[in-house]
């Protein structure tokens with residue numbers, strides 16, 4: 173079996189692999205790039221596994237003229253920039269000790285050991301620089317059947333790292349056969365260990381939610397998370413009932429999907445801009461502003477998300493002609509400026525008057541002209 177793709181033939185990527193193999197080391201693509209290339213999904217980032225230590229990788233890559241950043245040196249990872257492409261190069265590892273949050277690792281020279289500490293069989297596939305697939309654990313049939321299965325015993329693997337619970341649902345949402353459902357052993361183990369999620373940092377949990385909710389249709393994964401107790405443990409107070417309706421209506425923004433789940437997204441330590449977006453959508457859900465006003469105030473994309481979230485949560489249909497109204501609002505330009513009201517009005521009085529005129533203009537379907545409003 174071979175993988176292929178533009179990413180594989182990039183001069184920097186091939187140059188890096190050749191530099192390592194010229195010194196007698198293995199350089200194997202691993203993880204998302206191999207998995208995605210095999211199923212024809214886009215390859216976003218390139219992970220390379222090697223038997224060279226991080227020091228050796230650094231020396232070899234720098235001698236080849238590439239820039240190296242020690243992004244996770246003690247865990248075996250350096251990032252090599254070769255002709256404009258970033259490569260995460262990680263030394264083969266085996267876990268010595270794990271406590272559910274972090275692992276003590278030893279470097280290894282055996283790819284089978286490295287494969288055994290990865291999370292899912294479909295993520296433990298490797299490929300040589302020429303594209304030849306290396307499959308130490310027999311993960312290929314699982315990938316081709318779109319089965320997300322833990323490497324080894326699901327219970328033991330989750331107890332090593334509780335983030336794997338969320339990764340299980342995320343990879344199912346993206347790559348699992350939705351008609352097959354989730355792997356029963358994996359699901360049972362996730363349910364049994366859901367309390368362990370509370371020990372994870374909220375940043376990591378939030379990041380997993382972003383990746384999960386960015387899948388084209390994570391409805392089945394989210395429903396299974398709710399049923400197994402994982403959703404409540406990761407996002408207390410969340411309710412998955414309206415979620416599939418929102419996805420069906422076309423809510424595709426991950427933050428809007430997060431609002432539909434409810435609970436306390438603030439607890440996820442999102443970025444400031446993500447939090448602002450969540451609060452905005454949530455506040456507008458209850459305000460019942462018209463589609464054209466939402467379009468005007470927030471732009472078409474956010475307005476559409478608000479209207480569709482509302483419809484899903486309140487079990488109604490979006491209002492007649494709403495898409496057109498949103499577009500009209502998004503294009504409308506308020507014809508009055510502060511300068512038009514000065515010097516008669518200043519400071520707070522000026523602001524109040526401007527806002528009042530703007531509301532009249534919005535409520536009149538943007539029809540009044542400047543003369544109408546000032547007259």
Ligand code: ATP
Nearest residue numbers: 202203204205217219289290291295296333335336
């Ligand atoms: P993508 O980058 O598209 O999200 P990926 O499979 O490359 O998918 P990463 O999070 O980049 O995912 O991890 C790279 C690889 O490292 C995974 O494919 C997996 O083999 C391994 N891995 C990552 N996180 C874990 C984990 N928590 N436990 C075990 N293995 C992991």
Ligand code: MG
Nearest residue numbers: 203204217219
């Ligand atoms: Mg990756």
